[in-house]
Amino acid sequence: MAENPKVFISYSQDSVVQKQWISELAAKLHHNGVDTILDQWNLSPDDDVTQFMERGIRDSDWVLVICTNSYVRKANAGEVGIGYEPMIVTKKLVEDLGTNKFIPIIRQTEYEDKIPAFLKDRVFIDFTDDNQFDTKFEELLHERLLVPPIQPPDVPHIEALCIKNYRALRDIELKHLKPLTVLLGANGSGKSTVFDVFAFLSECFTVGLHQAWNKRGGLKELRSRGCDGPIEFELKYREKPKSPIITYHLSIDENMEGPFVANEWLQWRVGRGGKHVRFLDFERGTGTVIPGEKPDKSGTLIKDKLDDPSTLAVNMFGQSAQHPRISALRRFISDWHLSYLSTDATRQTTDDGPQKRLSPTGDNLPNVIQYLQERYPERLEKIISLLSDRVPRLESVDTELMMDGRRLLKIKDAPFEQPILAKFASDGTLKLLSYLILFHDRQPPQLIGIEEPENYLHPRLLTRLVGECLRVSISSQLIITTHSPRFVNELSADEVWVLFRNEQGFTEGKRASDMLGIEQLLDAGVNLGKLWMEGYFEFGDPLTNAGGPKRELHAH
Structure with missing residues (x-):
């Protein structure tokens, strides 16, 4: 079987609620x-439904048959029965293909025969009780679809971010951040400013404080x-799951000579109930550092002075193998990818030569495709296959070297x-x-930021896009801004932060899961x-109290 099993879902058009449940199951798969x-x-308006189903079943490794009361009744009646739907599996189709690939999923309790008669020999999985969904999903995924359990990679994860004095972010803290965090809010509420904080910090490490400033x-x-006062940032992060929380504090000010690091420190707590150990502590270029794999108070305290007060101490000491904790933070922040994707930039011809990773604007798209063609053609084939599933009639993507030595991108339609x-x-x-290339990088950036990914995309593609985001969030932390309710439909409330500007003009925010009544309505x-x-x-809401808190709670 292929590395990624292919599954077709067969169901009957029972209700909007049932259709949404199936969509959520598909997204989780x-x-x-x-x-x-x-x-x-995957079904286009001009596609023949019967041919779509038969082709999908034949091409798949497994077929999930969502057995509701209506489905079982119509399947047993066959093609001549009342209310037959072409998306329902028939006895003849099962006999032609054999029953091994069909997995009945129970979503009803009224009938004694819970699955169609022609699938009676197949072992079903009962998803009727929504409280048991996670347990049943694990059974389906690992025991029936034979997908091995995924061990979360040892990648850093930001758990909290505190920002002070950065434009509209006078004093804001985003806590309990998830692998996927989505920012909502009216235009001008501060979403892009939060996004720019990550870009600014990354640039401080990659091009230097002066240039970023x-x-x-x-x-x-x-x-x-x-x-x-100075501009302040404070990150609380873990280098890998279950490792101690490390706090990184960076304070930046300016004098006649330009920007300088007013204060910079790193600390963690060693052992349960232990005291905080500040293993890097610098002020205006002078300070102390404790080397070692697990720096603690018993370690050697080294005093040092940096040549330039605008130099980040983490950037300096992070280049030494003597400071593995500092080096890990430097690598983490330097690897962040904040996407400012421009479709105009992706259309440009480029100088020839393979490049491993897409640039923030996407202006090296032909070079990255060249890299994949030469080094990982099977990965590029997978990306093009996913793209063709979403873009009707698209057949292939290629690059061509022109006479002047520049490389251009070409797209072929069938x-x-x-x-x-x-x-x-x-x-x-x-x-x-561009998104698929970024998400299917062999070693994706450890943090990815994307603003309004829904732009230019058909609304029905957003469910699949969220699925891609959730998949890549296993190995990369994602920060996304959006104005799309369809995109938000696929998220949990603890993944969503809503921002607004208070009466003083500064940004505040709150998680959707912490808002009154939201979790109860989602449960309903x-x-x-x-x-x-x-x-x-x-x-x-931009049309209510300038986007700020409502004077009276919404009542329905």
């Missing part, structure tokens, strides 16, 4: 590495209006013989191709995106 064929995702206009543009140049391709195609089967659009969130 996709998140766990299962290639899932679902009519909601001056690019944003210096202190007069960066410091919160009407406020004094049934035409000649490809078109990337400059004539749709924005959505190029954007989706209401989609999170629908709650957002219908005004159940406590704030974030």
Whole structure:
């Protein structure tokens, strides 16, 4: 069987609630590495439904048969029965293919015969009790689909971020961050500013404080209006699951010579109930550091002075093998990828030469495809297959070396013989191709930021896009901004933060799961995106109180 099993889902059109449950099951399967064929995702309006189902079943490793009362009745009646639907498996089809690939999923309790008669010899999995969903899903995934359990990779994870004096972020703390964190809010609420904090910190490590600082206009543009004091950032993170929390504090100010690091320290708590150990502590370029794999108070305290007060101590000592904890943080932040993807940039021709990773703007897209063609053609084939599932008639993506030594991107549609140049391709195609390349990197960035990924994409593609985000969040932390309720529909409330500007003009925020009544409404089967659009969130509506908290709670 292929590395990623392919599953087709057969079900009857019973209700909107049932259809949503199936969509969520499919998204969870996709998140766990299962290639899932679902009519909601893959069936085009001009496709023949019967042919789509028969082709999907034949091409799949497994078929999930969602057995509701209605499905069992219609399946047993066959093609001549009342209410027959072409998406229902028939006795003839099962006899033609054999029953080994069919897995009945029970979602009803009324009938004594819980599955169609022609599948009576198949062992079913009972998903009727939603309280047992996680247990039954693990059984389906590992025991029936034979997907091995995924061990979370040992990658760093930010658990909390505190920001002070950075533009509209006068004093805000985002706590209990998940592998996937999505920011909502009215235009101008501060989402892009939070996004820029990650970009600024990454640039401080990769191009230096001066360049990152001056690019944003210096202190007069960066410091919160009407406020004094330095700009401060504080990260609480783990290097890997269950490792101790490490706190990184960075305070930046400016004088006549330019920006300087006012204060920078790293600390952790060694052992349960132990005291905090500050193993790096610098102020204006002078301070102390404790080397070693597990720096503690018994370690050697080394005093040092940096040549330039604008140099980050973590960047300096992180280049030494004597400081593995500091080195790990330096590698982590330097590896962040904040996407400012421009479809115009992806259309450009580039200098020839393979490049391993997509640039923030995507202007090296032909080079990355060249790299995949030369080094990992099977990975590129997988990416193109996923893209063609989402973009009708797309057949292939290729690059071509021109006479002047530059490389251009070409896209071929079926049934035409000649490809078109990337400059004539749709924005959505190029954007989706870029995201798939980023998400299917052999070693994806340890933190990925994306603003409004829904732009240029058909709304029905967003469920699959969220599935890709959830899959990659196993190995990379994702920070995403969005204005799309369809995107939000696929998320849990603890993955969503809503931002607003208070009466002083500064940004505040709150998790959707912490808002009054949201969890109860979700338990009742209401989609999170629908709650957002219908005004159940406590704030974030641009047409109500300038996006701020409602003077009266929404009542329905």
